[in-house]
Amino acid sequence: MNSVIKNDLETISEILDDVKNYGLDFLQNLPELTTYATIQEKPQGSLPEKGIGTAETLELFRNNYQQLIVASAGPRYWGFVTGGTTPAGIAGDWLTSVFDQNTQSTKGAGDVSAIIEKETIRLLMQLFNLPQHFDGGFVTGATMSNFTGLAVARQWAGAKSGRNIAREGMQGDVVVMSATPHSSVIKSLSMLGFGSNNLVHVKTLEDREAIDIQDLEGKLEQYRGRNIILNCSAGTVNTVDFDDLKSIAVLKEKYGFWMHVDAAFGGFAACSPAHENLLEGWEHADSITVDCHKWLNVPYESAVILMDQKHAALQVETFQNSNAPYLGNPEENFSYLNFLPENSRRFRALPAWFSLMAYGKSGFQSVVENSIACANVLGEYLNNNALFQLDAPVRLNVVCFSLKNNPDKNHEFLRLLNSRGKVFMTPTNLSGALCIRAAFVNFRTAEKDIKLAIEEMEAVSALI
Ligand SMILES: Cc1ncc(COP(=O)(O)O)c(C=O)c1O
Structure with missing residues (x-):
């Protein structure tokens, strides 16, 4: 067996502990981590002749690549329809x-x-x-x-x-x-x-x-x-x-x-x-x-x-x-x-x-109903709002909206909002017009996240 792999196998316990702690650090900070990667360039790594082993690779990843990872499993990643990861999952x-x-x-x-x-x-x-x-x-x-x-x-x-x-x-x-x-x-x-x-x-x-x-x-x-x-x-x-x-x-x-x-x-x-x-x-x-x-x-x-x-x-x-x-x-x-x-x-x-075994029927009932409640809180805010308009009724867990007075600036608004890294949404087309869409399926999302997102939305709308 290759000596680096052999050494990895002999130290697998420490490796898994390191990975666990590294992962834990990510999970515990998830609500504060950025939802938007600002680094867009390709990583410049090259294949080593002799491998550096998993412990060093983890360090390399942490230093050079961690910045490419966004909080898509976090409570304010509302783009596409992206779920999170429960402990059981x-x-x-x-x-x-x-x-x-x-x-x-x-x-x-x-x-x-x-x-x-x-x-x-x-x-x-x-x-x-x-x-x-x-x-x-x-x-x-x-x-x-x-x-x-x-x-x-x-x-x-x-x-x-x-x-x-x-x-x-x-x-x-x-x-x-x-x-x-x-x-x-x-x-x-x-x-x-x-x-x-x-x-x-x-x-x-x-x-x-x-x-x-x-x-x-x-x-x-x-x-x-x-x-x-x-x-x-x-x-x-x-x-x-x-x-x-x-x-x-x-x-x-x-x-x-x-x-x-x-x-x-x-x-x-x-x-x-x-x-x-x-x-x-x-x-x-x-x-x-x-x-x-x-x-x-x-x-x-x-x-x-x-x-x-x-x-x-x-x-x-x-x-x-x-x-x-x-x-x-x-x-x-x-x-x-x-x-x-x-x-x-x-x-x-x-x-x-x-x-399914860990959370059962009532666990998923509460996850689903919480997402629907979050969508409704955002929907209610958008209804009769001076800055934004709700573009479709909130039927379940998705909210579509746009800027009230200058919908032609929706794209710019969304780009700015996303780039601040606090909340992430995606654009869509409704009856041919571009609007902004927020989808709620993450079990972590709570009312405080909606509040924070609204503060961001208001701040960005003042900038454009
Ligand atoms: C209604 C519907 N069908 C299919 C898909 C495709 O799902 P996936 O990205 O898991 O392939 C999606 C994704 O959002 C969806 O909302």
Whole structure:
């Protein structure tokens, strides 16, 4: 063994202590750390001939690279939809690296960590009050989850025309519809050969991002006879609007389309009795996307795809490693490698399992309801404000706003606000106009953070 690696192994206890203390320092200071990296240049490191060992590498990182790390896990990082990391999430994630499983199967020789992955999926379904006929597995994020749901939908559509698309390829006999798809759905259409230009856009309700059910039915009639996949939104990324999943489920009975629900973060509305009605009907979906690195507050990368088990055979047709005999017959030997896109699979379920067991239903109810309350505090401030205007109703946990009197300065305002490093938000487009968007999913965020952000917003508005 290389002498540096040997020395590292012999001093692993000190190394892990150092890493723990270093990580602890970061976590304890997280609320005060900057949300914006001011250094934008590339690091200039070069590969050493003889390695310097982990202890020295940690020092090197601390001195030269720490400044590139922002408080994205902190309480005032409201850009995109970025969750934080709870103690249980971190514990599970650390052990995922320590255990280094390649999570595949539930029985047989070698690694059987998929037993825990399957259990984690069951726990998640209990958290979401979803029926037992769903099963699923972990992927890197909601993008891959949407990809997976749409890939099996594609296989389903081919099977309806007597074709195995996984083997024979596409022949343009599938129609995909959606009203307000997330960009990752469009990307999935590109990756899956549907062609993103071929998406059939269904109208939204007036001043909403939710699907217009009448227009949907019109389109379903128009494309009658074709195999249709409908991508539904359970929480649009901008205004957290929900398609009427209950009415969609009724139309599904009538027209027989594949119902995919992108509930990347909106699925967590199920944790709050006051908001679970938003998801009514999602139990009729064929496939559902939920992100765990958002509202479950586990570290990136973690999401699940939930699939109605009646589609298990189609799922295997889509993802089977047909020329890998060591995986055995997928009918007899369950392996995630035959059900999901990745063949190398980190034990992603573990941080989620730790979190679900550590905090339970009431823990996540309080995380979700706290985020919603924070969004409402900011929303109420923005309503009838002299400086800012609320650009969309606060439906759940996202707030969209702009400068009241000079919205053309929104961009400059946001750039300045972010550069001060106290709070981070991202821009978006609502009805063609640029506005500012704050998304709340971090379990640490509290009212004092909203207060601090408002002070920053007011200070910056005075500067432009
Ligand atoms: C509704 C929705 N779908 C999909 C995604 C993509 O998620 P990820 O970045 O985890 O791939 C997001 C991310 O914000 C989202 O909000």
